[in-house]
Amino acid sequence: MKQKERSEKTAAAILDAAFAVIADHSISGTTTALIAERAQVSKPLLHYHFKTKEAVLDRVLDRVLERLLEIPLENFNKNVSPFEEITGIFGRYKRTITSEPALLVVFFDFWVKGIQAPPVRAKIVQRFEGFRGYVSQLVRDGVEKGEFSPEKSHMVPPLLLSLLEGASLQLISDPNAFNMDLYQFMALDALSSVAGRKIS
Structure with a gap:
């Protein structure tokens, strides 16, 4: 080697x-x-x-954010509809947090640290912005293709992120009282409604 x-x-x-x-x-x-x-x-x-220890922590946070909020190098998959891509994002996130619960433990520890540590908070915010930007591209594509309505679909990116992080918080806090499969079904239904999804 x-x-x-x-x-x-x-x-x-x-x-x-x-x-x-x-x-x-x-x-x-x-x-x-x-x-x-x-x-x-x-x-x-x-x-x-x-x-330093902080240098190690900085790289660990990068890894955690990359695992939780994956942003594909390609803008989006042209072979599926925008909503199918959003559904895929939710599904991948669900599989990740249910199969790797330690990711949530570490992520929320960094989240708390970020309250008092601006560089940590800035890194999390930057990842959130990148994720919302990626989903915004999907939404714009959906509007252009006539799949989404332009009226409220701009709220899909922040809503999707909130639903994903909300699922994480409940799963780590009270997993026995949280049905992730049902949550996914209802969350996607809500996202479809906000997007004004038009099913042909």
Whole structure:
């Protein structure tokens, strides 16, 4: 294995370990010593890749946001209708949060940290803006194709994001009282109504 590949593999292992430590101990309880121990590397090696604990946390947050709010490199899938693409977004999000509950634990820990840490909040806001922008493209495409009404469909992006994050909060807080499948059905029905979806 080449040195660059080894270095990338070590950095990835450190980030994996940091995620696990945050999930187990919270951000406030996370130390570079715990991360190094979980990653099975020395502290000097950890600091070779990441100068500070905050540098590690910053990269972990990037990873979490990428997993939760995936923004495809292509603007959208031309082979499906705009609403089918929105349905796919919801389905992928549901599969992610139900199969990887630690993502929610870590995400909401960062969310709380962001209240007092502007750089963290800015990173979350930036991801939200990117996600809403992506969905806005889907909505505009739907209006142009006559699938959506222009009257209220501009509210679909913030509503979709609110529904996804609301599902996350309930799932992490009271999972036994929350039916995710029914929630998805009702949420998509509400989104269809707001979009003024026209079914041919």
